[in-house]
Amino acid sequence: MILKSQVEWALHCCAILAGLPEGRYLSTKALAELHGLPKEYLSKALQSLSQASLVDTTLGPSGGYRLARPSSEISFLEIVEAVEGKARSFTCTNIRENNPCRPAGYCDSKPCAVARVMWEADEAWRNTLRRVRLSDLVGTLSEDVPPDIWRDTFEWVLKRAG
Amino acid sequence: MILKSQVEWALHCCAILAGLPEGRYLSTKALAELHGLPKEYLSKALQSLSQASLVDTTLGPSGGYRLARPSSEISFLEIVEAVEGKARSFTCTNIRENNPCRPAGYCDSKPCAVARVMWEADEAWRNTLRRVRLSDLVGTLSEDVPPDIWRDTFEWVLKRAG
DNA sequence: GGTTTGCGGATATTATATATCCTTAATTCC
């Protein structure tokens, strides 16, 4: 059970977008170079964010991506689910159906007891991610990263933002 | 991010093993037939349980698997981790290292802020599974499954347990 | 009109999950 690397990419990209000045867009190319990622494949992750309406896009030079909402109104979970999908990590294939002692139709009222536990754990995972906002990440990052590097990064980025 | 189907298989098999009379073993063949699963591949899942010391095994006719401990002392997490592994679902590839504005050696003291959040969610998932004991599952199952089917199932199983 | 951009489709490559087969050694039963 491993998340796609695109999840990591999307989160880091959103953190950068959260720091962009109002109205500016940042292109796939700039985001890929900043993070040392394959441009074409990163583009797929950004398209997922766009389809989930987490980012706005615009075309042409000076085009690219920006957050569709303030970073305080975007949760980790939304970003993760945009890329990874909303499907639960445990899929019940109902193997209890195969029990040769089980007449058809029995015990079909509720989902399987095993699945209920696994889904509860899945919910706990999602709830944790739901509670963390993108603005929280930006806050933590600006504590962790030395201020001059943080500033240099955004200068570097804005030079490429058209 | 999808768990292997072997996780589901292992959980259902442990639930059956938990209901076995003291000292009896149940073979891969019987467990596979009961659940309608491919015997050879299910065997790999059971071997994982054995390697994790969750089950005891013995050879020969009337051999097979039994729980190594009372079901109240085995958690869901142990079974899941035995099959799925203990690795976290999010792996940080440290793409912040690629930031061209970042001199080497900076911000390497703590793990990445993104990873810390993802790992916290992973812990929430594991904690939920850690709190559920195999005996809890057996309890739920015996509420869900009609008593006569539950009884028939164990008669069926014991006929094959040598 | 030329350049840049996001978007989506098609395709190739790699890794992982799923599944089967076979050999070995231990155990039970006759």
Next chain:
DNA sequence: GGAATTAAGGATATATAATATCCGCAAACC
């Protein structure tokens, strides 16, 4: 002692998903 049965583990094949690249399109900018 000999035949049958079992778990263990290595080797291998197949299917599916993740990773990655390439191309053509339409919109936006200069």
